[in-house]
Amino acid sequence: MGRRERIVQLVGLAFLLLLPPLATATGQPFYISLFTRILVFALAAVSLDLILGFGGMVSFGHAAFVGIGAYVVGILFFHQFENSTFLGLPGTVNGLVVLPLAAAVSALCALVIGAICLRTRGIGFIMITLAFAQMFFYLFVSLRRYGGDDGIALWGRSEFGGVIDINDNVTFYYLVLAILLGFLVMCRRLVRSRFGMVVRGARDNERRMRALGFPIYRYKLAAFVIAGAGAGLAGALLANATEYVGPAYMTWSRSGEIIVMVVLGGMGTLVGPVFGAAALLLLEDVLAEYTEHWQIVLGPLLLIVVLFARRGLYGLILGRPGGPLRR
Amino acid sequence: MIASAPLLRVDGLHKRFGGLTATDAVSLALAPGELHAVIGPNGAGKTTLIGQLTGEIRPDAGRIGFAGEDITRLAVDVRARRGLARSFQVTSIFAGFTALDNVALAVQAHAGHSFQFWADAGRDAALREPALAMLDRVGLGARGDVPAGNLAHGEQRQLEIAMALATGPSLLLLDEPMAGMGREESSGMVDLLAGLKGDLTILLVEHDMDAVFALADRVTVLVYGRVIATGPPAAIRADPAVRAAYLGETGGGGVGP
Amino acid sequence: MLLLIEQLLNGVQLGVMLFLMAAGLTLVFGIMNMINLAHGSFYMIGAYLTATFTGLFDSFLIALLLALPLAALVGLVVEVIALRTLYRRDHLDQVLATFGLILFFNELVRIIWGPVPVFMNPPALLSGTVEIVPGAPYPAFRLAIIGVGIAVAVFLWVLIARTRTGMLIRAGATNREMVEALGVNVALLYSLVFALGAALAALAGAMAGPILAVQVGMGEQILILTFVVIVIGGIGSIRGAFIGALLVGLVDTFGRVLLPSAFKLFLDPSTADGVGASLSSMSIYILMAAVLFFRPRGLFPAPG
Numbered sequence: 001m002g003r004r005e006r007i008v009q010l011v012g013l014a015f016l017l018l019l020p021p022l023a024t025a026t027g028q029p030f031y032i033s034l035f036t037r038i039l040v041f042a043l044a045a046v047s048l049d050l051i052l053g054f055g056g057m058v059s060f061g062h063a064a065f066v067g068i069g070a071y072v073v074g075i076l077f078f079h080q081f082e083n084s085t086f087l088g089l090p091g092t093v094n095g096l097v098v099l100p101l102a103a104a105v106s107a108l109c110a111l112v113i114g115a116i117c118l119r120t121r122g123i124g125f126i127m128i129t130l131a132f133a134q135m136f137f138y139l140f141v142s143l144r145r146y147g148g149d150d151g152i153a154l155w156g157r158s159e160f161g162g163v164i165d166i167n168d169n170v171t172f173y174y175l176v177l178a179i180l181l182g183f184l185v186m187c188r189r190l191v192r193s194r195f196g197m198v199v200r201g202a203r204d205n206e207r208r209m210r211a212l213g214f215p216i217y218r219y220k221l222a223a224f225v226i227a228g229a230g231a232g233l234a235g236a237l238l239a240n241a242t243e244y245v246g247p248a249y250m251t252w253s254r255s256g257e258i259i260v261m262v263v264l265g266g267m268g269t270l271v272g273p274v275f276g277a278a279a280l281l282l283l284e285d286v287l288a289e290y291t292e293h294w295q296i297v298l299g300p301l302l303l304i305v306v307l308f309a310r311r312g313l314y315g316l317i318l319g320r321p322g323g324p325l326r327r
Numbered sequence: 328m329i330a331s332a333p334l335l336r337v338d339g340l341h342k343r344f345g346g347l348t349a350t351d352a353v354s355l356a357l358a359p360g361e362l363h364a365v366i367g368p369n370g371a372g373k374t375t376l377i378g379q380l381t382g383e384i385r386p387d388a389g390r391i392g393f394a395g396e397d398i399t400r401l402a403v404d405v406r407a408r409r410g411l412a413r414s415f416q417v418t419s420i421f422a423g424f425t426a427l428d429n430v431a432l433a434v435q436a437h438a439g440h441s442f443q444f445w446a447d448a449g450r451d452a453a454l455r456e457p458a459l460a461m462l463d464r465v466g467l468g469a470r471g472d473v474p475a476g477n478l479a480h481g482e483q484r485q486l487e488i489a490m491a492l493a494t495g496p497s498l499l500l501l502d503e504p505m506a507g508m509g510r511e512e513s514s515g516m517v518d519l520l521a522g523l524k525g526d527l528t529i530l531l532v533e534h535d536m537d538a539v540f541a542l543a544d545r546v547t548v549l550v551y552g553r554v555i556a557t558g559p560p561a562a563i564r565a566d567p568a569v570r571a572a573y574l575g576e577t578g579g580g581g582v583g584p
Numbered sequence: 585m586l587l588l589i590e591q592l593l594n595g596v597q598l599g600v601m602l603f604l605m606a607a608g609l610t611l612v613f614g615i616m617n618m619i620n621l622a623h624g625s626f627y628m629i630g631a632y633l634t635a636t637f638t639g640l641f642d643s644f645l646i647a648l649l650l651a652l653p654l655a656a657l658v659g660l661v662v663e664v665i666a667l668r669t670l671y672r673r674d675h676l677d678q679v680l681a682t683f684g685l686i687l688f689f690n691e692l693v694r695i696i697w698g699p700v701p702v703f704m705n706p707p708a709l710l711s712g713t714v715e716i717v718p719g720a721p722y723p724a725f726r727l728a729i730i731g732v733g734i735a736v737a738v739f740l741w742v743l744i745a746r747t748r749t750g751m752l753i754r755a756g757a758t759n760r761e762m763v764e765a766l767g768v769n770v771a772l773l774y775s776l777v778f779a780l781g782a783a784l785a786a787l788a789g790a791m792a793g794p795i796l797a798v799q800v801g802m803g804e805q806i807l808i809l810t811f812v813v814i815v816i817g818g819i820g821s822i823r824g825a826f827i828g829a830l831l832v833g834l835v836d837t838f839g840r841v842l843l844p845s846a847f848k849l850f851l852d853p854s855t856a857d858g859v860g861a862s863l864s865s866m867s868i869y870i871l872m873a874a875v876l877f878f879r880p881r882g883l884f885p886a887p888g
Contacts (some may be wrong), residue, residue, distance in 0.1 A: 221444075
């Protein structure tokens with residue numbers, strides 16, 4: 001890692017660590033919850049970068065896994081609240097149960113969906129991931145028991161047996177930050193490992209990978225599952241952040257937004273998507289103050305970014321030549 | 328050559344694309360350790376033949392036997408894992424990785440499964456050392472850290488070979504390895520291939536006739552998808568049907584006197 | 585039985601509308617190898633324009649005759665200005681750019697027409713019912729849609745299979761450089777194909793207007809169904825689009841009608857309702873998964 005990159009990352013980390021006290025001191029606690037949301041979406045974006053930036057898989061259904069993770073939290077809360085069971089299991093708001101479970105359930109869904117989608121490629125793959133994500137959207141809309149279109153309002157966040165109380169915004173912020181950092185560290189090792197080399201090789205030249213003897217399908221599927229797990233975890237944290245769960249979390253425009261975060265921030269860099277998430281959410285926040293029609297600006301803006309700026313914000317900051325990260 | 332069971336055995340291979348017959352009842356047999364060249368004018372179906380041998384193209388009819396087993400229906404990567412390696416006519420490397428990473432990946436393909444998620448593959452001696460050795464062997468030892476996309480054309484051709492060799496194959500399919508190479512580079516490649524003879528079984532598709540006649544134990548001539556002659560180089564050179572096919576063809580260097 | 589016939593016709597009608605959407609889009613996919621997420625926007629534009637012109641001129645037909653060329657023109661402008669550079673780019677760029685277009689169009693429509701859904705009545709001539717089977721009256725407008733759809737299918741078949749333009753389109757799909765070398769203006773060809781697709785989508789939107797609500801975001805809902813159709817039918821294949829569209833239309837319609845009832849046979853009513861409703865909304869995706877399992881490239885993949 002170059003010196004410039006190291007400095008940029010340290011500055012970014014310092015900023016994130018100091019944000020809560022800074023925000024409180026300047027009388028703007030709103031920024032703590034805004035940045036909590038940014039970090040949650042950053043987690044989703046980083047998980048997408050694994051398969052999109054490194055694996056070259058343009059999945060337009062990633063928000064579905066975010067939504068599934070959120071609904072794990074929501075449904076278990078619901079049953080705990082009602083004192084009923086879900087498929088024989090009691091409800092719970094125990095964070096140590098729902099967070100890992102959200103990741104696991106999303107991973108399982110990613111396994112099934114990925115197994116089908118990865119049999120196609122190119123335009124077909126994009127369409128199918130989009131279609132299946134939409135399927136989940138309609139599925140959750142049809143579940144009237146769990147709020148249907150309106151979703152479920154949560155009464156408080158997940159509990160951690162009194163050890164930490166994430167109903168306090170600052171505590172919750174640091175928990176999310178810790179999870180994001182942990183995930184980034186994990187992903188960094190992942191992309192440099194043998195597994196990561198296979199996934200990246202498949203993106204660079206899949207034909208050659210097969211000719212060398214790699215059974216590509218199973219590795220791509222594994223990457224898809226890992227990405228799904230990450231997104232599910234992000235979903236569970238999102239549900240906690242907003243104390244709400246609804247099908248709106250998994251619309252295809254949400255999937256599009258996550259892709260934008262990855263590309264805007266810098267594909268194939270892991271850290272870039274964090275910048276991308278921050279940029280997009282901050283931009284939406286700022287634009288929304290000026291006009292309710294901010295989306296008409298965002299549209300052409302995206303077009304321009306795509307057509308001209310290929311290296312993303314992170315690459316821009318680091319002064320890199322165009323293109324995703326090369327080791 | 329001692330008569331032993333052929334390593335590669337092709338029987339009656341047939342492939343049509345719409346109205347065009349690319350492969351017409353092609354049969355071949357390669358003995359272990361043999362270097363067998365396949366030559367023919369442009370459009371003879373040489374690359375289609377390689378495509379069927381590697382598994383990228385499914386033949387309409389015929390059988391391909393490798394080390395005694397029928398591989399006709401097997402997928403590309405399965406055949407590669409069984410010891411069948413190939414180099415591509417149009418350079419097909421990992422432009423985003425360094426030359427060393429390219430070869431290390433090839434080594435990794437045959438070093439068990441790759442479901443290892445934590446250890447840094449860039450520091451894995453089990454991958455790096457054989458890769459470096461292979462780069463040395465093809466003459467790229469000093470260029471390991473260069474991004475493969477930045478290598479000169481001839482160097483990329485050498486990298487192609489290194490990658491194919493690094494998988495530890497028993498059969499090497501080379502599709503015009505000397506394509507686009509100058510005199511000196513070609514000569515280096517010929518030396519390299521000469522050094523591999525005997526250890527490996529090689530099927531060499533080439534236009535460069537000097538190379539072919541310097542290296543080949545036997546030659547098969549393919550015209551319009553059909554085998555018109557098979558035999559030792561001297562016999563092929565003298566064969567009237569072969570001379571007729573090449574009359575007027577400039578090819579790589581023309582058929583010698 | 586009568587219910588069955590009515591649902592059968594509904595399924596065909598939905599299928600026909602999906603075909604109008606899918607035909608243009610699958611051509612763009614197959615020939616230009618470009619994924620266009622903004623196709624649904626033409627559907628929406630067609631609906632809005634027709635609704636507005638119907639209000640202005642009090643004639644559905646005149647509205648159509650104005651709206652369709654206008655929508656095709658919009659398509660042409662979009663293609664020339666924004667999309668031409670995307671043909672040679674990778675799919676991710678195309679996805680992002682056309683996603684940006686959707687946001688733009690949705691907001692533009694919202695600014696011009698406002699966020700409230702617009703309601704459109706079917707033309708007076710077709711607002712009644714027709715008894716094609718005695719005792720089963722069926723809305724005349726929906727029958728007209730089926731008729732129009734079949735007419736378009738025939739027209740497209742003749743165009744692609746029997747005319748020189750169609751031959752060029754098919755050739756351009758397999759080998760752009762070759763066609764260019766023959767002196768054909770491929771850029772113009774692509775623009776025309778794109779405009780045709782936009783017009784067909786607008787036609788679908790115009791006809792959907794009286795049945796569904798004309799609102800922002802209507803394009804995306806049908807676009808995803810269109811994707812399912814194309815995946816099932818095979819990218820680049822008009823025939824696949826037709827068969828796929830009918831399949832999806834019928835499975836979706838019958839799924840919604842039959843599945844809840846079927847589940848009532850062996851589950852208690854409330855569970856049956858819940859499970860049935862959920863599964864019926866998923867029925868076409870299950871169909872898609874099943875087709876992909878056996879034919880990853882769809883039922884009638886275009887060669888090459």
